[in-house]
Amino acid sequence: MAHPSPVLALTMGEPAGIGPDITLAAWLMRESRALPPFFVTGDAGLLRRRAEALGLAVPVQECTPEDAAALFPTALPVVSAGPAATAAPGQPDTTSAPAACAAIDSAVALVKAGRAAAVVTNPISKAVLYADGFAFPGHTEYLAYLAASPAPRPVMMIWSPDLAVVPATIHVPLADVPRLFTRELLIETARITAHDLRHRFGIKAPRLAICGLNPHAGEDGTLGREDEDVTRPAVAALRQAGIDARGPLPADTLFHAAARATYDAAIGAYHDQVLAPAKALAFDRAVNVTLGLPFIRTSPDHGTAFAIAGTGRADPSSLIEALLLARRLSESDAARAEG
Numbered sequence: 362m363a364h365p366s367p368v369l370a371l372t373m374g375e376p377a378g379i380g381p382d383i384t385l386a387a388w389l390m391r392e393s394r395a396l397p398p399f400f401v402t403g404d405a406g407l408l409r410r411r412a413e414a415l416g417l418a419v420p421v422q423e424c425t426p427e428d429a430a431a432l433f434p435t436a437l438p439v440v441s442a443g444p445a446a447t448a449a450p451g452q453p454d455t456t457s458a459p460a461a462c463a464a465i466d467s468a469v470a471l472v473k474a475g476r477a478a479a480v481v482t483n484p485i486s487k488a489v490l491y492a493d494g495f496a497f498p499g500h501t502e503y504l505a506y507l508a509a510s511p512a513p514r515p516v517m518m519i520w521s522p523d524l525a526v527v528p529a530t531i532h533v534p535l536a537d538v539p540r541l542f543t544r545e546l547l548i549e550t551a552r553i554t555a556h557d558l559r560h561r562f563g564i565k566a567p568r569l570a571i572c573g574l575n576p577h578a579g580e581d582g583t584l585g586r587e588d589e590d591v592t593r594p595a596v597a598a599l600r601q602a603g604i605d606a607r608g609p610l611p612a613d614t615l616f617h618a619a620a621r622a623t624y625d626a627a628i629g630a631y632h633d634q635v636l637a638p639a640k641a642l643a644f645d646r647a648v649n650v651t652l653g654l655p656f657i658r659t660s661p662d663h664g665t666a667f668a669i670a671g672t673g674r675a676d677p678s679s680l681i682e683a684l685l686l687a688r689r690l691s692e693s694d695a696a697r698a699e700g
C-alpha cells in the first residue's frame with residue numbers, strides 16, 4: 362500500500378437516514394472538535410439538499426481526494442461515487458441501494474490506493490440493501506470482502522473509553538447462535554481482538570473477558586453445555602497461546618464499573634449480549650470499529666434513525682468520535698509501517 366494520505370474517507374450512508382445530517386453537523390464542528398480533514402464519498406446533491414432543508418450554511422464542493430484536505434476548512438469536500446441518491450429524509454427507498462454501495466466501494470478503493478487514511482462509514486439500511494439483493498449481513502462482512510481475497514475474518518468491536526465489546530457471532534439469527542458459537546470462532550475472534558488492541562490501540566498486554574453463552578456461564582454445565590464444551594476450552598487454548606483471557610464469565614455481572622476495570626475488551630457470544638451494555642453506557646460516544654482488516658474502518662454506533670432524519674435532532678457525537686478514533690488508529694498504523 363502506498364504511504365497513506367491523512368484525509369479520511371467518510372461514506373454517505375443510507376440517503377434517507379441521518380447520515381447526511383450528522384455529516385453536515387460534524388463538518389460545522391470541525392474547528393471546535395479539532396476534527397481531522399475528511400471527504401464524503403457519495404452524491405454531493407444529496408448533501409446540498411439536506412443542508413438546505415436543515416437550514417445549515419455548509420458549502421458542499423466536489424473534488425478529488427487529493428484536493429480534499431485543502432478544501433476542508435472552507436467547504437465540505439465530496440468525492441463523487443457515481444449514482445445519484447434521491448430518497449427523501451425518513452423515506453427509505455430500495456433505489457438508493459446502488460448509491461449507498463458505491464459510496465462504500467469508493468471509500469475502500471481510495472484507502473487501498475493510499476488516497477485516504479481510513480474508511481469511516483455512515484449508517485446504511487440493511488433492509489434497503491437486502492431488498493436490492495445485497496448478499497452481506499452488514500458493512501462488517503462487506504468490508505472484509507472488499508479488503509482482500511480470500512476475505513479476512515472481520516471482528517466487530519464497539520469501543521468507548523468506558524467499555525469495549527466484541528460479539529463472536531455478529532449478524533445472525535439468535536436461534537443459530539448455539540450452532541455457530543464454536544471453539545474455532547471464539548479463539549480466532551479473541552486472537553484478532555488481542556492483536557488489534559495491541560498493535561492498533563497500543564495496549565501492551567490486552568486483558569480479555571470472555572462471556573458465557575448461558576445464564577451464570579452455564580452453572581458448571583447444568584444450564585447448558587456450551588460453556589463447558591466451547592468457551593472453557595477456547596479460553597484454555599488462548600491462555601496457552603499467551604493471551605490474557607478469562608472465562609467463561611457470567612455476562613450479567615460483567616458490565617458494572619468494578620468489573621469493567623478488570624479487562625480491556627469483553628467478548629460475548631452474540632450481538633445483543635454485549636452491544637446492549639455498550640450502547641446503554643455510551644450511546645453518544647461509542648464507536649463501531651472493524652478489527653482484522655488491512656485498513657482502518659470506524660463508524661458511529663447507531664443506525665439510520667429514519668424517524669429523525671431531516672429534523673435537525675440527530676446528534677453527531679458518535680460520528681465525531683468515529684472520525685477522531687479513525688485518525689488515532691490510522692496514525693498508529695502509519696507509525697508501525699514506518700517501523
Ligand SMILES: NC(=O)C1=CN([C@@H]2O[C@H](COP(=O)(O)OP(=O)(O)OC[C@H]3O[C@@H](n4cnc5c(N)ncnc54)[C@H](O)[C@@H]3O)[C@@H](O)[C@H]2O)C=CC1
Nearest residue numbers: 483484485486487488660662663664665666669674675676
Ligand atoms: N453501521 C450501520 O450501518 C448500522 C446500521 N443500522 C441500521 O439502521 C437501521 C435502524 O436501526 P435501529 O435499530 O432503529 O437503530 P438506530 O440506531 O437507527 O435508532 C435507535 C434509536 O436511537 C435514536 N438515534 C440513533 N442515532 C441517533 C443520533 N445520532 N441522534 C439522536 N438519536 C439517535 C433513533 O432515533 C432511535 O430512537 C436498521 O436498518 C439497521 O440495520 C443499525 C446499526 C448500525
Ligand SMILES: NCC(=O)COP(=O)(O)O
Nearest residue numbers: 499500501502636649660
Ligand atoms: N449493531 C451494529 C451494526 O449493526 C453495525 O453493523 P455494520 O453495518 O457496521 O456491520
